Amino acid sequence: MNDKFSGIEEFLMTVEMGSFSAAAERLNLTGSAVGKSISRLEQRLNTQLFHRSTRKITLTREGEVWLASCRRMMEELEQAKLLLSSQSQQIIGEIRIDLPTTYGRSHILPKLLAIQADYPKLYLNISFQDRKVDMIAEHIDIAVRFGELADLTDIIAKQIDCFQNQLCATPAFVSKWGKLNHPDDLTHFPCIVGNQISWRLMNEQGKSTGFPLNVQHQINDGDARLQAVLADCGIAFLPDWLIQPAVEAGKLVQLLPEFTPPPEPIYVLWQKKLHLQPKVKAIVNSLV
Incomplete structure (x- = not known):
């Protein structure tokens, strides 16, 4: 036996x-x-x-x-x-989701609300924050994260999109302050940052390099930094998904595109132990 x-x-x-x-x-x-x-x-x-x-x-x-x-x-x-079990085939119950603030509100939340409209017994418990939570310790079922991932023990990740940070300013700012010719010039132009003291751009050899800044304003919210740039307050380094409408409308111009870093991935993550749950699969599939 x-x-x-x-x-x-x-x-x-x-x-x-x-x-x-x-x-x-x-x-x-x-x-x-x-x-x-x-x-x-x-x-x-x-x-x-x-x-x-x-x-x-x-x-x-x-x-x-x-x-x-x-x-x-x-x-x-x-x-x-x-x-x-027959009941488990239904998409029901609470699911805890953690999202980055600005991107989560604009790009992920509408999809989640559309899913909930299709499955009224699904209860969304959503948090918005830009720190990387410990999904296991904080009992988060699904999360969305930017950039390369670190430890994936007990976590599954799938890429859902990508983004590219770009230097930008208004045409009026460029007219007043003059042309930015090289990332080294950032020490002479007012910059609007989150919590950085440098921005990583590509150098002439195509290597990622941190360039120091002249920090004019420090604002820890992407939407708020965008508003400050649109108010001619300085140069910002913002993701393309955030600034694209303003660029297309002519309200912003991209600076130093030849030094722009390559795109970075955006991932949806979920706990391995939950990968069979229909509610998790439904949400992951909708984001992918």
């Missing part, structure tokens, strides 16, 4: 209840049966999972590792069970 899963239920219940006897009572078994089941599990794993004493039992370091693996496996089994 294949017993590779034998003892896992007893192990998890013992961890939850804190003793063999309490686990046995919950499982409707004897304490001896639970103890023997875990001993056989330890023999198969060739390691000790618990420190045992007359007063209490505690997990060993190996037991902690095995606990994390078992919990992950049980979560995946539960997700598969939900997927196969």
